[in-house]
Amino acid sequence: MYADALKHGQKIFAVAPMIDWTDRHCRFLHRQLSRQALLYTEMVVADAIIHGPRQRLLSYSPEEHPVALQLGGSDAGKLSEAIRIAADYGYDEINLNVGCPSDRVQSGTFGACLMRDAGHVADLVSAMKTVATVPVTVKCRIGVDDQEPAEVLPDFLRRMIGAGADAIWIHARKAWLQGLSPKENREIPPLDYDLVYRMKRENPDVFVGINGGIADLDQAASHLKVMDGVMLGRAAYQNAGLLAGVDAAVTGTGPAEVDWLALRDRMMAYAEGVIAAGGRLHHVTRHMVGLFQGFAGARRFRQILSAEATRPGAGVEVIAAAFAAVDIEAGSRVQPEEKKLAG
The missing domain is CATH 3.20.20.70 (Aldolase class I)
Known part of the structure; x- marks a missing residue:
């Protein structure tokens, strides 16, 4: 490597x-x-x-x-x-x-x-x-x-x-x-x-x-x-x-375009596996709190994950609700990088 x-x-x-x-x-x-x-x-x-x-x-x-x-x-x-x-x-x-x-x-x-x-x-x-x-x-x-x-x-x-x-x-x-x-x-x-x-x-x-x-x-x-x-x-x-x-x-392949809804679905499926194995939703979602800095609805996203994901028996519907609070299209701040890191 x-x-x-x-x-x-x-x-x-x-x-x-x-x-x-x-x-x-x-x-x-x-x-x-x-x-x-x-x-x-x-x-x-x-x-x-x-x-x-x-x-x-x-x-x-x-x-x-x-x-x-x-x-x-x-x-x-x-x-x-x-x-x-x-x-x-x-x-x-x-x-x-x-x-x-x-x-x-x-x-x-x-x-x-x-x-x-x-x-x-x-x-x-x-x-x-x-x-x-x-x-x-x-x-x-x-x-x-x-x-x-x-x-x-x-x-x-x-x-x-x-x-x-x-x-x-x-x-x-x-x-x-x-x-x-x-x-x-x-x-x-x-x-x-x-x-x-x-x-x-x-x-x-x-x-x-x-x-x-x-x-x-x-x-x-x-x-x-x-x-x-x-x-x-x-x-x-x-x-x-x-x-x-x-x-x-x-x-250097061009602008980054994130499919946030696909990300939501992957994280929900992953969290389901963690819960089925005896873990808790919060074990996954605590790492997701900083996902949407600069997006409209980011504060509500953080609130939902922080308050709801820690409740006993919380399920992956909490992730869906948190993503629904974000105005993904209006708030996206992922832009083409002006500088290629390899340069």
């Missing part, structure tokens, strides 16, 4: 892994909006895969491809075992989390705190490459705490490349492991896009993607003039409708 992208000058648009957000129901919705976007799971801890309910943690709809599994861990043996187990599920990529700053992750000595020991991360990547049959990638920060990013990031990339990482996704902010919450770590440390651009310029033969503070497809297109890939997190989740413009922008 990444080697072909570099060889043919193709750009990759990805939706970032987000704990509690990018579960399989979220990814199914996102795939209905974009066939091209690379989707990531929530971070799954290697220990949980080895000892926990692996079917619940790893199963997903075949429609989600291309989909990457993000792993958390700092033990090479456990990460390798988790990859062996996950191989049966057919993920398209294995990604190592070296960016999450949460206390829970720090207590397991993985995530962003691994930025302090690039040599150990390189050993982890090398071990993962030994057992993986798909690309192994790393998602990192530009540094942590009192590290000087301009000094530590080049060395970090050098070690990851030497260990065989197929791609490196860089969140263009430092992480403060003490004193800032995960939410604050996504907002307060200043963005340093220029440093990430420099990493790409210095590593022209390595796939390097950028993440952090990217709000829309115009900004994504600007980054892709330099970078190989762009990754959106909160913007893609909270305003999922923007994903409807990705395929036209990535492939």
